[in-house]
Amino acid sequence: MAFFLLRRFGTLIGTLLAASLVVFLVLEVLPGDPAQVMLGVDAEPSTVEALRRKLGLDRPPVERYLAWIAGLATGDLGISYTYSVPVSELIAERLVLTIPLALIAMAMTVAIALGLGLYAASHHGKPGDWGVMAFGQLGIAIPNFWFAILLILYFSVHLGWFSAGGFPGWSAGILPALQSLLLPAISLAIVQAAILARVTRSAVLEVLREDFVRTARAKGLSRRQALWRHVLRNALIPVVTIMGLQFANLLTGTIIIENVFYLPGVGRLVFQAISQRDLIVVKDVVVLIAALVVVVNFLVDVLYAVIDPRLRTQR
Amino acid sequence: MTLLAVEDLTVSLPTRRGWARAVRDLSFALDRGQTLGLVGESGCGKSMTALALMGLQPEGARVAGRIALDGEDLLTLDEADLCRIRGNRMAMIFQEPMTALNPLQPIGRQVSEPLRLHRRVGRAEAEREAVRLLDRVGLPNAAQRAHAHPHMLSGGQRQRAMIAMALACGPDLLIADEPTTALDVTIQGQILDLVIELVDERGMALILITHDLGVIAETVDRVIVMYGGAGVEEASSEALFDYRAHPYSQGLFAALPQIGLARGARLEPIPGTVPDLADLPDACTFVDRCPIAAGACRAAPPPPLAVARGHRARCIRLEEARNRSIR
Numbered sequence: 001m002a003f004f005l006l007r008r009f010g011t012l013i014g015t016l017l018a019a020s021l022v023v024f025l026v027l028e029v030l031p032g033d034p035a036q037v038m039l040g041v042d043a044e045p046s047t048v049e050a051l052r053r054k055l056g057l058d059r060p061p062v063e064r065y066l067a068w069i070a071g072l073a074t075g076d077l078g079i080s081y082t083y084s085v086p087v088s089e090l091i092a093e094r095l096v097l098t099i100p101l102a103l104i105a106m107a108m109t110v111a112i113a114l115g116l117g118l119y120a121a122s123h124h125g126k127p128g129d130w131g132v133m134a135f136g137q138l139g140i141a142i143p144n145f146w147f148a149i150l151l152i153l154y155f156s157v158h159l160g161w162f163s164a165g166g167f168p169g170w171s172a173g174i175l176p177a178l179q180s181l182l183l184p185a186i187s188l189a190i191v192q193a194a195i196l197a198r199v200t201r202s203a204v205l206e207v208l209r210e211d212f213v214r215t216a217r218a219k220g221l222s223r224r225q226a227l228w229r230h231v232l233r234n235a236l237i238p239v240v241t242i243m244g245l246q247f248a249n250l251l252t253g254t255i256i257i258e259n260v261f262y263l264p265g266v267g268r269l270v271f272q273a274i275s276q277r278d279l280i281v282v283k284d285v286v287v288l289i290a291a292l293v294v295v296v297n298f299l300v301d302v303l304y305a306v307i308d309p310r311l312r313t314q315r
Numbered sequence: 316m317t318l319l320a321v322e323d324l325t326v327s328l329p330t331r332r333g334w335a336r337a338v339r340d341l342s343f344a345l346d347r348g349q350t351l352g353l354v355g356e357s358g359c360g361k362s363m364t365a366l367a368l369m370g371l372q373p374e375g376a377r378v379a380g381r382i383a384l385d386g387e388d389l390l391t392l393d394e395a396d397l398c399r400i401r402g403n404r405m406a407m408i409f410q411e412p413m414t415a416l417n418p419l420q421p422i423g424r425q426v427s428e429p430l431r432l433h434r435r436v437g438r439a440e441a442e443r444e445a446v447r448l449l450d451r452v453g454l455p456n457a458a459q460r461a462h463a464h465p466h467m468l469s470g471g472q473r474q475r476a477m478i479a480m481a482l483a484c485g486p487d488l489l490i491a492d493e494p495t496t497a498l499d500v501t502i503q504g505q506i507l508d509l510v511i512e513l514v515d516e517r518g519m520a521l522i523l524i525t526h527d528l529g530v531i532a533e534t535v536d537r538v539i540v541m542y543g544g545a546g547v548e549e550a551s552s553e554a555l556f557d558y559r560a561h562p563y564s565q566g567l568f569a570a571l572p573q574i575g576l577a578r579g580a581r582l583e584p585i586p587g588t589v590p591d592l593a594d595l596p597d598a599c600t601f602v603d604r605c606p607i608a609a610g611a612c613r614a615a616p617p618p619p620l621a622v623a624r625g626h627r628a629r630c631i632r633l634e635e636a637r638n639r640s641i642r
Contacts, residue, residue: 210414211409211411211414211415212414212415212416212417212418214371214409214415215409215415215416215417215477215480216417216428217371217401218369218371218401218402218406218407218409219401219402219406219428219429219432219480220398220399220400220401220402220403220429220432220433221398221402221428221432222394222395222398223394225432229428230417230420233419234417234418234419307419308418308419309418309419309464309466310418310464310466
C-alpha cells in the first residue's frame with residue numbers, strides 16, 4: 001500500500017511539473033512578447049521595455065522558469081499587473097468561493113447520480129429505467145449556462161426565492177452564502193449527474209451479471225440485499241474513475257457559471273485576467289487548476305486501492 | 316423418506332423465436348442422504364435444472380411442474396420464503412470458483428454471510444464459525460486465510476471456500492454444478508472426495524451435475540442422463556455402467572476414451588450437433604441424431620419405459636437399442 005501511494009505521489013509531482021512547463025512555454029517562450037501582449041500594440045516601446053524589466057523578461061527563460069517554480073513552491077506567486085496585489089492573496093480570496101461551490105456541486109452530482117443509477121439498474125427495462133435514461137439524455141444535451149439562465153428566470157425572477165447573482169461573502173453568515181451558491185451548484189451538477197447516472201446504471205447492470213451475484217442470491221440474499229452488499233462496491237470503480245474526470249469538467253464549468261451568476265470566484269478571476277491580459281494571474285491560476293485536477297486524480301487512485309484489495313497487492 | 320420430489324419440471328426461456336424449453340418434463344425423487352448425478356453435454360438443461368430448483372432461473376423464464384422440498388411445493392412460495400430456504404435448507408456450489416466469489420470481500424466474511432442471514436448470529440460468532448468451516452474443508456491456516464481476499468487463494472482453495480459457504484447452515488440438499496470442471500486435474504479428485512465425505516458426514520442429499528462420466532461412476536447412487544432438456548435415462552450408477560438402454564446414453568459412453576482400448580481404436584462420436592433448444596420438435600429430443608429412429612419417434616415425446624427394476628429410459632425402441640448394443 002505504501003509503495004502504491006508513493007508511486008502515485010511521484011506521478012502527481014511529475015504531472016504538475018509537466019503542466020507548469022507547458023503553461024510557461026506557451027505564455028512566455030513561444031513567439032509573442034508577454035509585455036507587448038499586456039500593454040497592447042499601441043504601447044510606447046519604452047513602456048514595453050520598462051514592463052519587460054519589471055516582469056524579469058530580460059532574464060534567460062530557464063532562470064525565469066526556475067524562479068517561478070520556486071515561487072510556486074513557497075507560495076510567492078508574484079504581483080498581479082492589473083490589481084497590484086500579490087496573486088496568492090487574489091487567488092486565496094477567490095478560492096473560498098470556488099472550492100465550496102465545486103464541492104457542493106460534486107456532492108449533488110454523486111447523490112443524484114448514484115440514486116438514479118441504482119434505481120434505473122434495479123428497474124432495468126421498466127418505465128423507471130427509461131425515465132432515468134431520458135433524464136440522462138436531456139442532461140447531457142443541455143448546456144449548463146443555458147440551464148443556469150433558466151434557473152435564474154424561474155427561481156429568482158419568477159418565484160423570487162434566490163438572488164439572481166452575486167455573493168454576500170461568508171462573513172454575511174453561512175446560510176445566505178450557501179443560498180447564493182445553490183443555483184450555481186445545481187447548474188453545474190445537473191449535466192455531470194446526468195452523465196454519471198448513466199455510468200452508474202451500466203456499471204451496476206454489468207456487475208449484476210457477474211457469477212458472484214448469483215452466489216449471493218444462492219446464499220439467500222434478496223435482490224436488494226445482494227445489490228447493496230455485493231454489487232454496489234464492485235460497480236464503484238468505473239463510477240469513481242468518471243467522477244475524477246468530471247471534477248476537471250466541473251472546475252472549467254465554474255469559469256462560465258461564475259460569470260453567469262456574478263460570483264467572485266477563481267473562474268471569474270481567470271476570465272477577467274485573460275480579458276485584461278494579466279498574464280501573471282493567468283499563468284498562476286492555470287497551474288492552480290491543473291494542480292487541483294491532478295490532486296483529485298491522485299485521490300481517485302487512492303480511492304481505487306481502498307475499494308479494490310487487488311490493487312493494493314499489485315506492484 | 317423423500318426429501319425432494321420433482322414432478323414434470325419444465326423450464327421455458329423466452330427467445331426471439333418463441334419459448335425454448337430448456338428442461339422438459341423432468342421428474343425424479345431424492346431421499347435424505349441420497350446422491351444423484353445429472354449427466355449430459357453442455358446445453359442439455361442440467362444447469363438450468365439446478366437453477367430452477369434454487370428458484371434462480373433467469374429473469375423472464377417460466378417454470379412449471381412441481382418441486383417439493385419435504386412436501387412443500389417451492390414453486391408456490393413467494394420470493395421472501397424462497398430467500399429463507401436458499402443457502403439454509405438447500406445450498407449450491409458453482410463451477411467457476413474464480414468468478415463465483417466476490418473479489419472485494421474477505422472469504423471469511425463471505426462464508427459467514429449465510430449464518431448471519433439465516434441464523435441471526437452476531438458478526439464475531441459468525442466469523443468464528445466461518446473459520447471452523449474453512450478448517451473443516453481443508454483450507455490451511457484457516458484463521459489467517461479467513462481474512463484473505465479471493466485473489467490471494469488458488470482455484471482449489473477458492474472452491475473449498477465455496478463449499479464451506481454452502482455448508483454454513485447445514486443444508487438438507489447440496490447442489491453441486493460442475494464443482495471440479497474449472498480445476499486442475501490433480502485437485503479435482505481432492506475436491507470431489509471432500510464433497511462426498513461431507514455429504515456422508517452430514518447426511519445431506521446431493522445433486523451432482525457433471526459432463527464427466529468418470530466422476531459419476533465413483534460418486535453417486537443414481538444417475539439421470541439428460542439430452543435436449545429431457546431426462547432420457549435414469550438408473551442406479553451401477554446399472555447404467557452395466558447397460559445403457561437409451562441410444563443417446565449408448566453414444567455418450569461410446570465416445571468416452573477407455574483404458575484398455577486397443578491403440579489406434581477410434582472413439583465413436585455421436586453424429587450431428589446438439590440442436591438449438593428452440594428448434595427441438597415436440598417429440599423425442601434425440602430423434603434427429605438417433606441411429607435407430609423410426610416414424611413413431613416423431614409423433615410424441617416418448618414416455619419413460621421400464622428397462623429393469625429402477626431403470627427407466629424415454630425411448631420407444633428399447634428392443635432395437637438392445638440389439639444394437641449387443642451387436
